[in-house]
Amino acid sequence: MIRVYFVGTGGGAPSPYRSLPSYLIRREGFYALFDCGEGTQRNLMEYRLGIMSIKLIGITHMHGDHVLGLPGLIQTMGLLDRKEPLYIMGPKAIKDFIERTSELTGFRAPFEIRFIDSYEDENIRIYKFPTCHTIESYGYIFEEKERKGLDVEKLRRDGINDWQILRELKAGKEVRFNGKTLKPEDYIIVKPAIRVAYTGDTSYCEKVIDSVKGVNLLLHDSTFLDEKDAREWGHSNAIDAATVAKQAEVKRLALIHISSRYRDTSQFVRLASRIFDKVFVPEDLSYYILDREP
Ligand SMILES: [Zn+2]
Ligand SMILES: [Zn+2]
Structure with a gap:
């Protein structure tokens, strides 16, 4: 199960209604934070999301609304005596930014910061894709990998409960049972991967459509309602966001990075749903749960 926390859903400047961009994706004890606008650590505390549990931070690009909360968050982790390494992904300048702010503010993190390009363990994959913005900019995919398991119901129906047979089948081997050959593909079910995509800032972008094909949840820039000059x-x-969602055949769309000029976002949903109807505008400090299909 994956939980996506909408920590800050605004963009550009904060407003009384929306904080600057930040999204936390949590799978069991693994926390990954994407973007860290000013005010992020305060919001995380309000959510009671332990900042020490954050293992990885992915930054989309170097614009201030996405990155100015990061030195403060790292400093707090240090003050709380973090020892575990912190993984950081992002554009080239991110390393310099962290090192320079640390130097100029006289703070040295007591833990290791590892700059990486992608992340993978046995359950999760996190990787970047390019977006169309005014500076070097990436989106992120957070993937809970597909999982294979035995079809317990079918095994029970066929009267198979010998653990050695189960082990062989799970390992993908054929087994003889009561004079029949049991084929592993008849007893293994594949639970599909769950993927969440976050675009950061982007105009309508073919590269984004290619990268987010079929994701379960797409968080897409929707800074403006229908202004034609958004692309400039x-x-x-x-x-634009709804068109991308439709063309990429995603399962659900969250409109984010809402400009501080809008208070009421009902028009966003009304307009987008003419093109793609599984759409919503998340509020700050709300979350969305994704679970595997049976
Ligand atoms: Zn922005
Ligand atoms: Zn930007």
Whole structure:
């Protein structure tokens, strides 16, 4: 099960209604934070999401609204005496940014910061994809890998409960049982991967469509409602975001990075749903749960 916390859903400047961009994706004890606008650590505390549990931070690009909360968050982790390494992904300048702010503010993290390009363990994969913004910029995919398990119901129906047979089948081997050959493919079910994509800032972008094909949840830039000049600013409007969601055949769309000029977002949903109807505008400090299909 994956939980996506919408920590800050605004963009550009904070407003009384929306904080600057930050999204936390949690799978069991693994916490990954994507972007860290100013105010993020305060919001995480309000959510009671332990900042020490964050293992990885992915930064989409170097614009201040996405990154100015990061030195403060790292400093707090240090003050709380973190020892575990912290993985950081992002554009080239991210390493310099962290090292320079640390130097100029006279703070040295008492833990190791590892700059990486992608992350993988036995359950999770996290990787970047390019987006169309005004500076070097990436989106992220957080994937809970597909999982194979035995079809317990079918095994019970066929009267198979010998653990050695179960082990062989699980290992993908054929087994003789009561004069029959049991084929592993008849007893193994594949639980599909769950994927969440976060675009950061982007205008309507073919590269994004290619990268987010079929994801379970897409968090897409929708800075503006229907302004035609969104693209010139390297951003999207609600129609662009819905068009990407439709073309990429995603399962659900969250419109994010809402400009501080809008308080009421009902028009965003109304407009986007003419193109793609599984759409919502998350509020700050709300979350969304994704579970594997049976
Ligand atoms: Zn932004
Ligand atoms: Zn930006």
